[in-house]
Amino acid sequence: MQRIISVQVENKFGVLSRVSGLFSGRGFNIESLSVGTTTDPSISQMTIVTEGDERIIEQIVKQLNKLIDVIKVVDLTENEFVEREMALIKVHARSEDRAEALRITDIFRGRIIDSSPTSYTIEISGEVRKIEAMINLLRPLGIKEIVRTGRIAIAREEAKMLVQRERKVAEG
Numbered sequence: 176m177q178r179i180i181s182v183q184v185e186n187k188f189g190v191l192s193r194v195s196g197l198f199s200g201r202g203f204n205i206e207s208l209s210v211g212t213t214t215d216p217s218i219s220q221m222t223i224v225t226e227g228d229e230r231i232i233e234q235i236v237k238q239l240n241k242l243i244d245v246i247k248v249v250d251l252t253e254n255e256f257v258e259r260e261m262a263l264i265k266v267h268a269r270s271e272d273r274a275e276a277l278r279i280t281d282i283f284r285g286r287i288i289d290s291s292p293t294s295y296t297i298e299i300s301g302e303v304r305k306i307e308a309m310i311n312l313l314r315p316l317g318i319k320e321i322v323r324t325g326r327i328a329i330a331r332e333e334a335k336m337l338v339q340r341e342r343k344v345a346e347g
Contacts, residue, residue, distance in 0.1 A: 178232050179251040179328045182221040185244040197238050207325030222327045251328050258328040261300040267317035268295045283309040
């Protein structure tokens with residue numbers, strides 16, 4: 176089962192290497208990894224998608240919490256969250272297929288961000304299922320190249336508040 180882990184870290188040299196090293200050193204796979212700064216430039220937010228059962232995910236969370244530059248680790252999969260991914264898809268745009276490529280792009284609320292006499296480059300963002308569905312519809316036209324960002328995710332506000340309340344109750 177895929178799990179999404181949100182990790183806040185110090186925005187310092189080598190932190191990404193230590194986090195990825197933790198995964199590779201223990202034989203855990205990273206399906207996707209996205210990193211960016213938060214409203215505080217000294218803190219970065221990582222979204223890690225990995226796979227494993229409860230025991231493995233618990234191990235990963237515990238090991239991440241032991242890293243000195245890690246501020247906070249949350250398994251988002253345990254709560255309500257919103258996720259998105261972005262993809263750039265370059266497709267063949269032969270004259271007989273151009274209208275179909277535009278129609279598919281419109282259906283999925285994508286955007287043509289580059290065009291040439293032989294290709295379109297389409298930008299799309301949304302849930303992974305949406306991106307996969309678009310790719311499947313574009314495949315018969317001939318996909319030349321795909322670049323994906325990996326998922327980013329954030330807890331829904333109600334879930335965040337509930338988790339905070341549960342922690343306060345647990346702490347007494």
